[in-house]
Amino acid sequence: MDLSLTPEQSEIQALTRELAQAEIEPHAAEWDRQERFPRELFGKLAELGLMGVCIPEEYGGAGADFLAYVLVLEELSRADAGVGVTVAVHTSAVALPILLFGTDEQKARFVPPLARGEQLGAFALTEPEAGSDAGALRTRADADDDGWTITGTKQWITNGAHAGTFLLFARTDPETPGARGVSAFVLDGNDVQATKEHEKLGLHSSSTVDIVVEGAHVGRDRLLHEEGKGFAVAMVTLDGGRIGIAAQAVGIAQAAYDIARAYALERRQFGKRIGEFQAIQWKLADMSTEIDAARLLVYRAAELKQRGEPHTEAGAKAKLFASGVARRHTAEAIQILGGYGYTKEFPVERFYRDAKITEIYEGTSEIQRLVIARSILGLRERTIARG
Ligand SMILES: Cc1cc2nc3c(=O)[nH]c(=O)nc-3n(C[C@H](O)[C@H](O)[C@H](O)COP(=O)(O)OP(=O)(O)OC[C@H]3O[C@@H](n4cnc5c(N)ncnc54)[C@H](O)[C@@H]3O)c2cc1C
Numbered sequence: 286m287d288l289s290l291t292p293e294q295s296e297i298q299a300l301t302r303e304l305a306q307a308e309i310e311p312h313a314a315e316w317d318r319q320e321r322f323p324r325e326l327f328g329k330l331a332e333l334g335l336m337g338v339c340i341p342e343e344y345g346g347a348g349a350d351f352l353a354y355v356l357v358l359e360e361l362s363r364a365d366a367g368v369g370v371t372v373a374v375h376t377s378a379v380a381l382p383i384l385l386f387g388t389d390e391q392k393a394r395f396v397p398p399l400a401r402g403e404q405l406g407a408f409a410l411t412e413p414e415a416g417s418d419a420g421a422l423r424t425r426a427d428a429d430d431d432g433w434t435i436t437g438t439k440q441w442i443t444n445g446a447h448a449g450t451f452l453l454f455a456r457t458d459p460e461t462p463g464a465r466g467v468s469a470f471v472l473d474g475n476d477v478q479a480t481k482e483h484e485k486l487g488l489h490s491s492s493t494v495d496i497v498v499e500g501a502h503v504g505r506d507r508l509l510h511e512e513g514k515g516f517a518v519a520m521v522t523l524d525g526g527r528i529g530i531a532a533q534a535v536g537i538a539q540a541a542y543d544i545a546r547a548y549a550l551e552r553r554q555f556g557k558r559i560g561e562f563q564a565i566q567w568k569l570a571d572m573s574t575e576i577d578a579a580r581l582l583v584y585r586a587a588e589l590k591q592r593g594e595p596h597t598e599a600g601a602k603a604k605l606f607a608s609g610v611a612r613r614h615t616a617e618a619i620q621i622l623g624g625y626g627y628t629k630e631f632p633v634e635r636f637y638r639d640a641k642i643t644e645i646y647e648g649t650s651e652i653q654r655l656v657i658a659r660s661i662l663g664l665r666e667r668t669i670a671r672g
Pocket of ligand 1 (some may be wrong): 374387408409410411415416417418439440442443444451485488493524645646647648649650651
């Protein structure tokens, strides 16, 4: 077993870290306060190939592997988790499934503008009545001679107000309830209207909107994969996507740990640095250990996906564990900073607010446990939508 990164992976990691320190970290507090989506940043990321890092060069990407992409998400999220999720959804929830399930024509048409960062991607599955139970979705795609007319509402769509390409799921067979009547479509930004930008606990530099599709007509060339097989597209997409969210969690936890460690070596009370108190040492030891463990779970899942091996269980374990680590240890970082941790003088309160979402989107922690339990018990049937 080789745990070292390849020269290319190390180079991409270093390049992203440098960019994040120069272009993201200095602005993250302001974007958070102003709840501002930094649209201009994604052009800069695109110039460095980071909007399509794991997309093959022939489709406009940087041609690196999936682990390199995961390293990018970790580094971006270490500086700003909102930027991390924008890139994560764009890449692993839109560009990658089009590459995997698309026809040659669809791949050549839809992927390069995404990989080059000329367009942002959005993934539209969730609806008001269909969250964890995504197979209950109601958005309709009514067939006619030359395609479908799509009508429906989607909720909490990351990038939905800025995207030029949507991977959207709709019911093509109204007679078949549940997952089997669902198909996947590639829509343009002008097929979709954003209706409401949500105010959130954290992740303020990421845009999360509700969208409506009101009778948009799409041709047969917009169907991704086979009719009625859209749910499989969604599940395979989330299998990979949640490895990215786990990397986001590791990035947030690492950022909180870095600040807590530095503070413990500086802050003096009772005539000592607080890092000399065993209570603080043990917190830092636990943080460091669990962040390492989370990162290794993420790398393992990414490696399995890269090799084309089954990674559903490994990805679910990585997300379940890493998101818990991020939530717990961002709270511990606040504790180590005492009163300062609770103020906006330091970014740990932002990390704490940002960390929570990693236990919710791309499948909640309860759903990850269901996925893991089903896998270890050999229960293959997909009874739970996001599994
Ligand atoms: C900031 C943000 C960004 C998002 N981005 C996107 C996006 O880009 N695209 C998209 O399609 N969606 C997106 N979502 C939606 C997200 O994926 C869902 O919120 C998530 O899957 C959970 O669905 P829900 O919120 O409806 O919760 P519910 O499904 O209503 O769950 C509520 C609670 O019940 C639990 N629960 C549900 N079913 C079970 C069960 N069978 N067993 C045990 N517990 C259960 C859940 O774990 C949770 O604790 C986003 C959400 C947020 C908040």
